[in-house]
Each structure stands twice: as structure tokens, then as C-alpha cells.
Amino acid sequence: xxxxxxxxxxxxxxxxxxxxxxxxxxxxxxxxxxxxxxxxxxxxxxxxxxxxxxxxxxxxxxxxxxxxxxxxxxxxxxxxxxxxxxxxxxxxxxxxxxxxxxxxxxxxxxxxxxxxxxxxxxxxxxxxxxxxxxxxxxxxxxxxxxxxxxxxxxxxxxxxxxxxxxxxxxxxxxxxxxxxxxxxxxxxxxxxxxxxxxxxxxxxxxxxxxxxxxxxxxxxxxxxxxxxxxxxxxxxxxxxxxxxxxxxxxxxxxxxxxxxxxxxxxxxxxxxxxxxxxxxxxx
Amino acid sequence: xxxxxxxxxxxxxxxxxxxxxxxxxxxxxxxxxxxxxxxxxxxxxxxxxxxxxxxxxxxxxxxxxxxxxxxxxxxxxxxxxxxxxxxxxxxxxxxxxxxxxxxxxxxxxxxxxxxxxxxxxxxxxxxxxxxxxxxxxxxxxxxxxxxxxxxxxxxxxxxxxxxxxxxxxxxxxxxxxxxxxxxxxxxxxxxxxxxxxxxxxxxxxxxxxxxxxxxxxxxx
Numbered sequence: 001x002x003x004x005x006x007x008x009x010x011x012x013x014x015x016x017x018x019x020x021x022x023x024x025x026x027x028x029x030x031x032x033x034x035x036x037x038x039x040x041x042x043x044x045x046x047x048x049x050x051x052x053x054x055x056x057x058x059x060x061x062x063x064x065x066x067x068x069x070x071x072x073x074x075x076x077x078x079x080x081x082x083x084x085x086x087x088x089x090x091x092x093x094x095x096x097x098x099x100x101x102x103x104x105x106x107x108x109x110x111x112x113x114x115x116x117x118x119x120x121x122x123x124x125x126x127x128x129x130x131x132x133x134x135x136x137x138x139x140x141x142x143x144x145x146x147x148x149x150x151x152x153x154x155x156x157x158x159x160x161x162x163x164x165x166x167x168x169x170x171x172x173x174x175x176x177x178x179x180x181x182x183x184x185x186x187x188x189x190x191x192x193x194x195x196x197x198x199x200x201x202x203x204x205x206x207x208x209x210x211x212x213x214x215x216x217x218x219x220x221x222x223x224x225x226x227x228x229x230x231x232x233x234x235x236x237x238x239x240x241x242x243x244x245x246x247x248x249x250x251x252x253x254x255x256x257x258x259x260x261x262x263x264x265x266x267x268x269x270x271x272x273x274x275x276x277x278x279x280x281x282x283x
Numbered sequence: 284x285x286x287x288x289x290x291x292x293x294x295x296x297x298x299x300x301x302x303x304x305x306x307x308x309x310x311x312x313x314x315x316x317x318x319x320x321x322x323x324x325x326x327x328x329x330x331x332x333x334x335x336x337x338x339x340x341x342x343x344x345x346x347x348x349x350x351x352x353x354x355x356x357x358x359x360x361x362x363x364x365x366x367x368x369x370x371x372x373x374x375x376x377x378x379x380x381x382x383x384x385x386x387x388x389x390x391x392x393x394x395x396x397x398x399x400x401x402x403x404x405x406x407x408x409x410x411x412x413x414x415x416x417x418x419x420x421x422x423x424x425x426x427x428x429x430x431x432x433x434x435x436x437x438x439x440x441x442x443x444x445x446x447x448x449x450x451x452x453x454x455x456x457x458x459x460x461x462x463x464x465x466x467x468x469x470x471x472x473x474x475x476x477x478x479x480x481x482x483x484x485x486x487x488x489x490x491x492x493x494x495x496x497x498x499x500x501x502x503x
Contacts, residue, residue, distance in 0.1 A: 073461055076468045100468045157452075161465025179372075179452045180462065186352070190452075193355035195370055 024063050026252060027084035028054050029070040033183045036208045036276040037090035037233075040069075049276035050088040053107065056268050060259040073161050073182060076100055079236060082245075085252055087236030090202065092163045094230040102239045104256040106232025107269055108281045112164055112224040113203035114156075117191065118216035122150055122198055125221045133172070133227025143222055148174040150221070155179055157187045157196035164200040167228040191217065204277050232283050235260075287463045287473060294459035295480055301373075301445045301455060305380030306438060312381060313388025317426075320393040331389065338386035343444050346383060351375040351451045376448040384441050391437060395429035396422060428499045435492030439485050446481075456480055 030038040030050055038048040046067050058065035070078050072089070079087055079101060092110055093103040111130075116122045127143045151173055158164040160180040168178045181187045184201055188209045191199045199206070203219055210217040240250035263269050269282035319331035338346065354360060354369050368374045399422055407417040449458030460477040464470050 073465055074470070077464070077470045080468065096466065160462060165465075181452060182450065189352055189356065194361060194366075195355060195372070 024061075024252075024255075025066075026058075026063055026086060027066045027068050028058075028086045028088050029068055029075060029078060029084040030054075030087070031072045031075065031089045031183075032069045033072070033185060034090050034202075034205060035212075036204055037202070038088070049108070049272055050090065052272050052276075053263070053269065054088050056263055056272070057256065057259040060262050061255045063255070071182070072159065076236070079238060082238075085237070085249070086256065089236075090233055091236050092230030093232060093234045094163060094166070094228070096166070097236070100239075101236050102253060103234035103236055104253060105260055106234045106283050107260050107264075108233045108273060109225070109283045110163075110229070110233050111203045111281070112167075112200060112229055113206065113219045114198050114200050114221045115191065115203075115206040115217050115219050116198045117194070118218050120197070120220070122154070122220050123218065125150055127222045130223040130225065132225050133167075133229065135226060144172050147221060151176050151198065153177070154197040155195070157181060157190055157199045158201060159184050159187055162201070163229050167224065168200060170228050172228070188213070188215075188217070204281075207278075287467070288476065290459050290463065291456060291476055291480060294454055294456045295484075297453065297458075298442070298445050298448075298455040298484075301376060301380065301448055301453070302438075302442055304377050305384055305445075306441060308377070308381035309384035309388055309441075312385030313392055314423075316385065316389035317392035317396060320389060321396050335386040335389050338383050339390070343379065343383050344447050344450065347376060347379040347447055347451055350379045372448075372451045372453050376445075376451055376453055380441065380444060380448075383444070384437060387437050387440075388434065391430045391433045392426055395426035395433075398429060399425050428501070431492060431496050431499070435488065435496075438488050438492070442484055442488065443481065 030046060030048075032038055032040045032046050032048075034048075036048055038046065038050045041047050046069065051067055054065060054067055068084050070083070070089075075087055075089055075091070076097065078084065087101075090110060091097070093106060097103070114122070125146060127146050128139055131140045131143045133140060154177065156168055156176050157179045158168060158181070160182060165178065165180055167173075168176050179190075179196065181190070184205050187196070187199050187201060188206075190196045192213075192215050198220070203223060206217050206219060209215070235253075235256045237253045237256065238246075238249045240246050240253065260269075264282065270280045273279070273281040316331045316334055319327050320335075322328055322331075350369070351372065354375075360366060360369070368378075403421060403425065404417055407421050408414075412420075445455055446457040448455045449461060452458075454462070456477050460473050463473050467473065
């Protein structure tokens with residue numbers, strides 16, 4: 001073997017080693033249509049709380065991350081089909097979703113609320129400020145009864161495949177006339193036009209819309225948590241398996257959990273939450 | 284997966300309702316505009332041409348969005364009686380579908396009118412039949428028979444077009460399929476079932492048209 005061949009082999013071998021220790025490359029899927037969690041600016045760049053948080057978490061994990069856009073209704077199938085490796089899209093951790101995918105620990109709390117246009121008959125509903133469906137109790141029961149009466153005969157609009165839809169169809173508030181939309185933007189449009197009497201989504205989704213559009217959208221009734229509303233928002237990841245790819249998924253999950261711990265301790269999550277939501281929604 | 288089947292069958296009725304309502308309105312629109320198209324008056328002719336040009340030249344999805352979200356966003360419109368119709372997603376979809384299929388139907392009927400041999404009309408005239416009777420009793424029946432194959436195609440296109448109703452919250456076959464997927468996360472199986480239902484309906488429509496073509500064939 002001449003010296004020339006040796007040099008080439010050494011260079012190739014070293015490249016291979018470097019390649020192996022270089023950062024893990026992953027893709028993170030988000031919707032880009034649920035401000036202030038995730039959305040797009042005028043030139044089409046992804047922005048929002050989760051886009052910035054994803055970048056921070058990737059920095060901590062020393063991952064090379066690409067954030068990609070995916071319609072909400074295809075989010076979980078796209079993860080399972082390996083179009084990307086993680087979901088950060090305001091997706092609450094629920095038992096129903098955990099049948100198909102797994103979640104990291106929660107990084108933020110999604111507080112849900114009903115919203116109406118100013119002047120609606122639903123304004124001034126007599127309910128507590130917030131109810132936790134997991135706790136139950138007479139307060140919650142009473143509030144749900146008030147809501148059942150208030151929502152009867154009303155068209156309630158929400159996004160397809162969300163915890164909000166699950167709650168409205170759970171029977172907790174009687175049998176409601178639910179209308180579902182592909183995106184929250186469309187829910188907002190039809191709430192403004194009057195096709196929807198009332199809408200249900202993350203409270204910040206409505207306040208953000210009211211701020212940016214100037215439309216008189218107001219929150220009514222209690223804020224919701226627990227039960228059908230899940231246990232906070234986490235990173236969605238494929239369920240681990242024994243294959244090599246499955247082991248990589250398990251590692252990604254572990255790294256995300258560690259990174260969330262670290263980001264929480266350093267106050268990164270709270271800071272981003274205050275920046276985008278106006279209050280500390282971190283958990 | 285099996286449990287999703289009855290839900291999709293129920294949704295088939297919504298699809299059929301949308302299809303039949305828009306075809307019914309569409310065929311009258313089509314006939315009306317086809318008659319305007321063969322009119323000698325330039326303005327009447329151009330007006331009918333403009334209608335078919337606009338509705339054949341833009342995507343059906345855009346037409347639905349303009350009627351549903353676009354018109355819904357005009358504030359003064361919401362104070363008129365029109366809002367009681369436009370408020371309902373069901374009517375918005377039917378209006379869009381009917382206007383769309385009406386444009387295509389008018390073109391199909393127009394070309395059918397124009398292929399009627401002058402001799403047929405002349406024969407009527409020589410028998411002393413009035414002009415209007417020639418039109419209603421000779422020209423229209425021949426035009427309808429001539430346009431059957433092309434119209435059968437249009438029905439099938441419209442059937443598939445109704446799947447766009449799901450974009451304005453209607454729970455037709457596609458809408459229900461998407462809803463089932465949002466809880467089961469099984470797009471492949473559910474869309475295959477939904478697709479098979481459309482395929483079966485196409486099969487029925489295709490055979491119905493074939494039967495009608497045979498029944499009203501000129502070579503009896």
C-alpha cells in the first residue's frame with residue numbers, strides 16, 4: 001500500500017469518526033397556525049413560543065434541529081410515518097394520544113376557555129374562575145350544569161382533533177351542537193361572522209386574535225383544566241421499540257426530558273412564556 | 284376500523300343530499316345559460332359566456348371559500364336576509380356546487396344544441412309546428428339525449444367535488460373520515476374505506492347513465 005492510498009484511507013476514517021460524534025439531527029413538527037403557541041410571520045417563517053423553545057431545547061441537547069410545518073389533523077400520523085421525530089405544537093398530553101405516541105414531561109400549561117363576541121347572551125355566566133375536571137367536587141358539578149344550560153341550542157365551534165372537541169363531545173356539558181374546523185384561524189373567522197355562537201380553544205388563542213384583529217372577542221365562563229383537557233403540553237415522540245430506530249426514539253425522549261428540566265431550572269421556559277402569553281404558563 | 288363503517292355510511296347521505304341538491308339547481312342554471320348562449324343578442328350571449336368562463340376557470344375550492352369565508356366577512360351582508368342562507372355551511376356549499384356544475388352543464392348543453400342538424404328543425408317547420416314548440420318538443424329533448432354521456436361525466440366529477448364540503452365544516456364522507464382519523468390516527472384504512480364508498484357510488488352513476496343512453500338511443 002503506497003503512502004497516497006494510506007493518506008486517503010486515514011482521511012476517510014477520520015471523517016467517519018467525526019461524522020459519528022457530530023450532533024444528532026432531528027426534525028420537529030409544528031402547526032404554524034396556533035398563535036401564540038406557534039404561527040408564521042408575514043414572510044412565512046415559523047415563529048411563536050414553541051418555535052423559540054424548540055431552538056433553546058435543541059441548544060441544550062446539542063441537537064441539530066429543523067422545524068417543519070404540518071397540518072394539525074395529520075400531525076400524529078406524520079410523526080408515526082417518520083416525517084419528523086418530535087411534535088411541539090401545543091399538543092396536550094392525553095390518554096387517547098398516548099395510545100399511539102408517547103410524550104415528554106409537560107413544558108407548559110394550556111388553559112382552555114370559551115369565547116364569544118361582545119354583546120352575546122353568554123356574557124356574565126355565573127361560574128367559578130377556573131375548574132379542574134380531574135378534581136371533581138360540587139363546584140365543578142355546579143359549573144358544568146350552568147355550562148350545559150348555557151350551551152344548549154348554541155353552535156359551539158372548535159378545531160378538529162383537539163382536547164376541546166373531546167371535551168364538548170364527552171357529554172360533560174350535555175349534547176352540544178359542535179362544529180369543527182381545520183384550523184383555529186377558521187374558528188376565529190366564523191366566531192366573528194356570527195356563524196358560531198361560542199368557541200372553545202386555548203384562552204391565549206382568543207386573546208391573541210382579539211389583540212391582533214381588533215375584533216371584540218371576549219372570554220366567558222371558567223377556564224378549564226384536567227380531565228379531557230389533559231395534563232399540560234409536552235413534546236410528542238414515537239413510542240420506543242427494540243429496533244435501532246426505536247432506540248433512537250427512546251434516546252430523543254430522554255434527551256428532551258433532561259433538556260426540559262434544565263430549561264425550567266434556568267428559567268428559560270418561564271421567560272419565553274411571559275414573552276408570548278403575557279403570563280407564566282410554564283410547568 | 285369496523286366501527287367507523289356505519290358512521291361513514293351515515294355520512295354518505297349527507298354527500299348524496301349535497302350532490303342531488305346541487306345537480307338539481309345546476310341543471311336548471313345550465314339549461315337557462317345554454318339558451319342564453321345560443322341567443323343572437325351579443326350582450327345576453329356574452330353574459331352567459333362570462334358566467335361559464337368564471338366558474339369553469341377558477342377552482343371549486345376557491346369558489347367555496349369565497350362564498351363561505353369571503354361573503355361571511357362582509358359586515359353589511361350579515362344584516363340582510365341573505366345572511367340567514369349564507370350563515371349555514373350547507374347552503375354555502377350547495378350554492379357553490381350548483382353555480383359550478385351549472386357552468387359546466389351550460390357548456391355541455393350548448394354544444395348539444397349546436398350539433399342538432401338544421402334538417403330536423405326544418406322538418407318541423409315544414410310540418411307547420413310553431414317555433415316555440417319546435418324548441419321545447421324537438422330541440423331540448425335531442426340536446427338532453429346528446430349530452431347524456433358528457434353529463435354523466437359531470438355528475439361523477441361533482442360527486443367527487445362534494446368532498447370539498449368538508450372544508451366548510453360539513454360532515455360528508457370526507458369530513459367524517461377526517462374526524463375518525465383525528466381520534467384513531469389511522470389515515471390509510473379510513474381513507475381507503477371512504478374512497479371505496481365514492482367508487483361504489485361512481486359505479487352506480489356510471490351504470491345509470493349507460494342505461495339511460497341505451498333507453499333513449501336513436502337507433503331503436
